Amino acid sequence: MQPSWPSIDRWLMGEAWIASRLADHVTVLCDQIGVRWAGTENEHKAAEYIAEQFDTVSLEDPAVEDFRLQTSECRSASIRVAGDHSWQADVRPSLFCPSIDIEAPLVDVGHGMPRELDSLSDRLAQSVALIRSEFEPFSDPIHLTLRLRDLAEREVVAAITASPHQGRRLTHVSSGDWRDGDPLAVPLPLLQTSREDASKLRTRVGNAGRVAIRVDAEFRTATSWNVLADLPGAMIEDECLLLSAHHDTTPDSFGANDNGTGVAVLLETARLLAGLSEAMDVRPGRAIRFVSFGAEEQGLQGSFAFVDRHFGPDPMPRLMMNLDELSVGNMKGVVLQFPELRELAQQQLDSMNEGLQCHVLSQVDASGDMFPFARRGIPASFLWRWRFAGRHEDAAFGHSSSDTPEKLRLRELKEYAAFLARLLLRLSHVPAEDWPENQLDVGTIAQRIEQERGAVFRVM
Ligand SMILES: [Zn+2]
Numbered sequence: 001m002q003p004s005w006p007s008i009d010r011w012l013m014g015e016a017w018i019a020s021r022l023a024d025h026v027t028v029l030c031d032q033i034g035v036r037w038a039g040t041e042n043e044h045k046a047a048e049y050i051a052e053q054f055d056t057v058s059l060e061d062p063a064v065e066d067f068r069l070q071t072s073e074c075r076s077a078s079i080r081v082a083g084d085h086s087w088q089a090d091v092r093p094s095l096f097c098p099s100i101d102i103e104a105p106l107v108d109v110g111h112g113m114p115r116e117l118d119s120l121s122d123r124l125a126q127s128v129a130l131i132r133s134e135f136e137p138f139s140d141p142i143h144l145t146l147r148l149r150d151l152a153e154r155e156v157v158a159a160i161t162a163s164p165h166q167g168r169r170l171t172h173v174s175s176g177d178w179r180d181g182d183p184l185a186v187p188l189p190l191l192q193t194s195r196e197d198a199s200k201l202r203t204r205v206g207n208a209g210r211v212a213i214r215v216d217a218e219f220r221t222a223t224s225w226n227v228l229a230d231l232p233g234a235m236i237e238d239e240c241l242l243l244s245a246h247h248d249t250t251p252d253s254f255g256a257n258d259n260g261t262g263v264a265v266l267l268e269t270a271r272l273l274a275g276l277s278e279a280m281d282v283r284p285g286r287a288i289r290f291v292s293f294g295a296e297e298q299g300l301q302g303s304f305a306f307v308d309r310h311f312g313p314d315p316m317p318r319l320m321m322n323l324d325e326l327s328v329g330n331m332k333g334v335v336l337q338f339p340e341l342r343e344l345a346q347q348q349l350d351s352m353n354e355g356l357q358c359h360v361l362s363q364v365d366a367s368g369d370m371f372p373f374a375r376r377g378i379p380a381s382f383l384w385r386w387r388f389a390g391r392h393e394d395a396a397f398g399h400s401s402s403d404t405p406e407k408l409r410l411r412e413l414k415e416y417a418a419f420l421a422r423l424l425l426r427l428s429h430v431p432a433e434d435w436p437e438n439q440l441d442v443g444t445i446a447q448r449i450e451q452e453r454g455a456v457f458r459v460m
Helices: 005-018 022-033 041-056 114-119 144-153 195-205 256-280 301-310 339-352 370-375 410-428 442-452
Strands: 060-081 100-108 128-131 158-162 190-193 210-231 236-246 286-293 319-323 333-336 357-360 380-384
Touching: 005 256, 005 410, 022 041, 022 256, 022 410, 041 060, 041 210, 041 256, 041 286, 060 190, 060 195, 060 301, 100 158, 100 195, 114 144, 128 144, 128 195, 158 195, 158 210, 190 195, 195 210, 210 256, 210 301, 236 256, 236 301, 236 410, 256 286, 256 319, 256 410, 286 301, 286 410, 301 370, 319 370, 319 410, 333 339, 339 357, 339 410, 370 380, 370 442
Parallel strands: 100 128, 128 158, 158 190, 236 286, 236 319, 319 380, 333 357
Antiparallel strands: 060 210, 100 210, 210 286, 333 380
């Protein structure tokens, strides 16, 4: 049976607009539950809520799957001028920053480029580097992880970097490169301070001054949770498409944009497609699996665990699509990690007549939950939005306590949910014989990732 697309599209768009539950999901996740650092009771509450919502819209077999998580908790941290207890700089240790308690000379290393470090070589051993995390504008950009590794090799014991934002706003940053596959591998202790206090430190400590740095962090294993449920296919057996988001946050973020939006749109897309079966008796051709990951913010540990657990006993999805930070601009289309499905995806987008485009990113992107799937040779994709088209001004609050719900544009998210439901339904109905065979080779992908390690993400 060939579905009648105009009436289906009309129902999905109308339902997405009029009966939206996006605001309820955002309120529960961000206001009622709040911070959802993976491995905590709050994260578990979010996982249970998502499973309950999957059940409410009658998806099949909603399940909360636990996995072991390597996590850390920063109990306290400080940056001071040595010997001066009257003032402390703003401080936020980076992800998996180890404990440290030292007094050492502070050396301003600029952007930490090789030329700068060479000129300071006799002063670097056993010092604390004050480093600018942004790219040095006059040379080929070098990934921050590589610059930090260079500091560690020159026996620098810790680094302080200024927040990219003004107004004493701090963000939770990662000093490692997730392409390395080991989130705990950090080059050296990295602490962020505010822009304002970085400049104060520079003046107060001066050229020969010393700083006192202390971080008390606990590393432990904990339990985190992935949630999944299925909308069965009516025609094509043993095949599925997968739509995902992550529900966890950084340690002090309410995670409205990152990633309450992704989870809310995931739930809403599930509701729309399940509702369509009820209202018009139109079901997906091949199954659609909905997944919410834990521990994305701690090195993608949830999606790594999910991929390890499910593939291969379960057949690999024909396509996975990941949702992250959606309230940052209109949807422009889809970005694939590999070119195999470009034509097929573009045909479906064209049939929606919304001017959406399919692109292929020429780098294997390790900044989100599509990475473990891509690594396993599963066609992975994400949405084309801010990284390629700029962000709303007030949406640049990721990984900070300012990522709050009042900044979200719910109408844009309604559009996302309706577009995704229409696109996934179309893709689910592409006959098995018209779907290009998966030619992706895990060995070749691993080689590519190895070659790209340390390379700068070209489009940020
Ligand atoms: Zn995110």
